[in-house]
Amino acid sequence: MLLENKVVLVTGASAGIGRAVAIGCARHGADVAINFGRDTAGAAAAVAAIEALGRKAVAIQGDVAEPATARAFVEGAVAALGRVDVFVNNAGICPFHAFLDMPAETFERTMRVNMHGAYFMVQAAANQMVKQGDGGSIIAMSSISALVGGEYQTHYTPTKAGVLSLMQSCAIALGKHGIRCNALLPGTILTDINKDDLADTGKRTYMEKRIPLGRLGEPDDLVGPTVFLASDLARYVTGASMLVDGGMFVNLQ
Template sequence: MALVSNKIVCITGASRGIGRGCALEFAKHGASGLVLHYYGDEETEREIRTLKEEIENPATYPQNPKVVIVPGDIADPGTSSKIVEIAVQTFQRIDVLVSNAGICPFAEFLSMPHATWERTRQVNLDGSFFVVQAVANQMKNQTPQGGSIVGISSISALVGGEMQCHYTPTKAGILSLMQSCAVALGKYNIRANAILPGTIATDINKEDLSDVSKRQNMEKRTVLGRLGEPSDIAGPVAKYVTGASLLVDGGLFVNLQ
């Protein structure tokens, strides 16, 4: 039996990177419906429509999952309300949420404009809170009650980064949010867990990793000798897991020497 057979899955920030990789893996493992959120500019519009066509191609996914797409700034709480509204209109329920949308504009701490801090927090942490709260309310009220919520945190929740003083606190916040939500939502049969990716080769760090020597150094620091790929983050699915955090980093964190 497929891991998420006949499940309805919502993914924020699904047009590229980890979100896109998760969407493809959920389709591969039997999801019957996907609600894919994207920012809504011309570039992400093009990317999400290409993804929708790929998933709905019966030659690629014979189970023929249905895909609906929802644009909007995740920092706006109205976007999360719209995601839930469209999901329920189309599929009548939500079984899984992957709260993935995020940004990481590298910046030097001492000269960082406050607007950079504000926007990073609004997208990464506020946006996660809004969508988790909105989807959890739907999971509580639907029949059968319950579901699974996954917050995409980061190895940066555990370690520092010179150019990430605005980013790492938001990812630590997502880890903490999932831990507390596991406690708050367990009575409604809702599980909440955090995934902590290491260095994953996506658009968010494309410019940073264009430095060949830096990329090679990052690869050498992992135990597996390679950077992660978006599909690596799809991860295992387990029924009796909640409040957990899974570090998916190729051994980067433990490889001190």
């Protein structure tokens, strides 16, 4: 119960990594507020799973691309659960597209969700933590894509590099308030974002062969690293980045 009696907020938590992390934090004793965009049924299912573990949960709808959503999410979470101890910025999109004919709206939407959304969400959570006066932990889901390129991800990889950089700068800006800021860099995780891309069995097999642990990741693989960074076990860890990729990055040669 590493997060007993803590309140954890997770963005983009109606499915995938966000949902797994939200439920995983509840297993470790946390009450959880989740942000979701459109998947009402998924959000309700996540809340039900958290409550089944004996913890409190609330789902608050909002588009993270809109700055006002960040304030509404944090204020709603505090109203329902009392405070913010841990904030997990997870919401993100990756509509695969070639570079030379990238539509401006696709680039801009990806930037607004992944980068602008992270900035304003983290800012809102940090302000609440400063107001509370007893520190906290902020964790952002960056990606292995912050470190490597992708032919159909020229709009996506810069946002993930930006999220990594945001955590490094926030670690400096917020350290004096006792707020730790760290980034997780997942490798290829089986989620809705890449299900169409990995429907190509040849590509999936190729990807699996590049991973030393021999398999693609699952959303639950991010739970342990998140709980660690959220907990007091990581009380002297800030400004750090952790690859959660089955060894893929070190095998890219």
